[in-house]
Amino acid sequence: xxxxxxxxxxxxxxxxxxxxxxxxxxxxxxxxxxxxxxxxxxxxxxxxxxxxxxxxxxxxxxxxxxxxxxxxxxxxxxxxxxxxxxxxxxxxxxxxxxxxxxxxxxxxxxxxxxxxxxxxxxxxxxxxxxxxxxxxxxxxxxxxxxxxxxxxxxxxxxxxxxxxxxxxxxxxxxxxxxxxxxxxxxxxxxxxxxxxxxxxxxxxxxxxxxxxxxxxxxxxxxxxxxxxxxxxxxxxxxxxxxxxxxxxxxxxxxxxxxxxxxxxxxxxxxxxxxxxxxxxxxxxx
Amino acid sequence: xxxxxxxxxxxxxxxxxxxxxxxxxxxxxxxxxxxxxxxxxxxxxxxxxxxxxxxxxxxxxxxxxxxxxxxxxxxxxxxxxxxxxxxxxxxxxxxxxxxxxxxxxxxxxxxxxxxxxxxxxxxxxxxxxxxxxxxxxxxxxxxxxxxxxxxxxxxxxxxxxxxxxxxxxxxxxxxxxxxxxxxxxxxxxxxxxxxxxxxxxxxxxx
Numbered sequence: 001x002x003x004x005x006x007x008x009x010x011x012x013x014x015x016x017x018x019x020x021x022x023x024x025x026x027x028x029x030x031x032x033x034x035x036x037x038x039x040x041x042x043x044x045x046x047x048x049x050x051x052x053x054x055x056x057x058x059x060x061x062x063x064x065x066x067x068x069x070x071x072x073x074x075x076x077x078x079x080x081x082x083x084x085x086x087x088x089x090x091x092x093x094x095x096x097x098x099x100x101x102x103x104x105x106x107x108x109x110x111x112x113x114x115x116x117x118x119x120x121x122x123x124x125x126x127x128x129x130x131x132x133x134x135x136x137x138x139x140x141x142x143x144x145x146x147x148x149x150x151x152x153x154x155x156x157x158x159x160x161x162x163x164x165x166x167x168x169x170x171x172x173x174x175x176x177x178x179x180x181x182x183x184x185x186x187x188x189x190x191x192x193x194x195x196x197x198x199x200x201x202x203x204x205x206x207x208x209x210x211x212x213x214x215x216x217x218x219x220x221x222x223x224x225x226x227x228x229x230x231x232x233x234x235x236x237x238x239x240x241x242x243x244x245x246x247x248x249x250x251x252x253x254x255x256x257x258x259x260x261x262x263x264x265x266x267x268x269x270x271x272x273x274x275x276x277x278x279x280x281x282x283x284x285x
Numbered sequence: 286x287x288x289x290x291x292x293x294x295x296x297x298x299x300x301x302x303x304x305x306x307x308x309x310x311x312x313x314x315x316x317x318x319x320x321x322x323x324x325x326x327x328x329x330x331x332x333x334x335x336x337x338x339x340x341x342x343x344x345x346x347x348x349x350x351x352x353x354x355x356x357x358x359x360x361x362x363x364x365x366x367x368x369x370x371x372x373x374x375x376x377x378x379x380x381x382x383x384x385x386x387x388x389x390x391x392x393x394x395x396x397x398x399x400x401x402x403x404x405x406x407x408x409x410x411x412x413x414x415x416x417x418x419x420x421x422x423x424x425x426x427x428x429x430x431x432x433x434x435x436x437x438x439x440x441x442x443x444x445x446x447x448x449x450x451x452x453x454x455x456x457x458x459x460x461x462x463x464x465x466x467x468x469x470x471x472x473x474x475x476x477x478x479x480x481x482x483x484x485x486x487x488x489x490x491x
Contacts, residue, residue: 008458009459011457040408141329141330142334145318145333148334148336150333152414152420153416155330155332155416158329161328194416205352212416219427220427228442229416229419231442231446232419232446233441234445234446234450235415235445236413238445238452239413259456263456263458264459265457267450268451
């Protein structure tokens, strides 16, 4: 579920790319400071986007120069309440994913993650009870969807969609634009869940694991399903872009980055997933 | 009550064909507990749970009341006259923008002809559930390939998706394939002007 929401680097102005970096590294630094150095390994692009979205609406960040010990170079770091919140959400999501991996597949990665981060997750869930409730509701929902073997991708996406909505409700509490951001997050959640299902399609079928597109593949073919998905994924993005246009951002540069994600980043990711990484022009891998 | 058109009752109950009545009952009871509406009240997935419960009830009935005489196939079928009139009602509800009403009527239709899938798809697309819409559109078009309405609905996804890309292109994103909606309109307008210069007319409206 991670790593789908990214900007299209080629379409980004250099100053905006630097700001994106400042947020990415800002979330990383916040993780390290609030949850210990080991938690920095969990950093992902999706929570960086969340930090940017929130900071764009609230403009509650500051930039300070610093030195990154991993990259060994001087750069700017973004600090702020939205960034800390995104870092906490990062910990909670990654922790629940490890628990789930361990339970479903008994994967070693899941076990290590589960044992390493239980302390940080407990701390974060105390501060943000609503978020951890939303996540456990999502886990329960996914169990129901899988046991009922729902073959409706939009129904299957409901638990994830509602979790994203609940998170937006929590982080936007008292803000006049709450409703818009909630809807934005809900559609984005649906998009993430469905693109993830499509990404895992072949491997799920091979391992005989649940996938909401299975019956459609049985009736038609994987190729047909992926070709159809190209159009439906664009429709979700269209809805998302319409809501993006309604939200008033307080920070122009962050708004540009979000626009890039909505209009170019998601499309780029969709093409990559649906065309399975093959070259668009010649069709070769 | 909605019929979910169970194709294999054994699969629904998760038992092997030829299971004893005792086994069927046991499997049925566990599943009913799992999907009972009381357990999923105030849950956005309550619809899924009740749908599943109906499927289980139907599968159970097929295996018990028929004395285990379940033979194999049953699904799809042609629409009865009453279903036909339901479809007409659904269409007018959709036209009025009353999606909840359209959904309600659709839920009461028993047969599963191509039109049922088509209408399910149209409703889903109004809700913003585009994968569901697409799957149903594909199903309808494959059941009745000669129907222009189903084909047109399927194509509308492509056009609207391209509309989004055209919008992204206008904002300066994308490598400029040139095949966007705007470009298409422009070409049409040029062609129309050229025709008019020569005394003919391509688009009668302008």
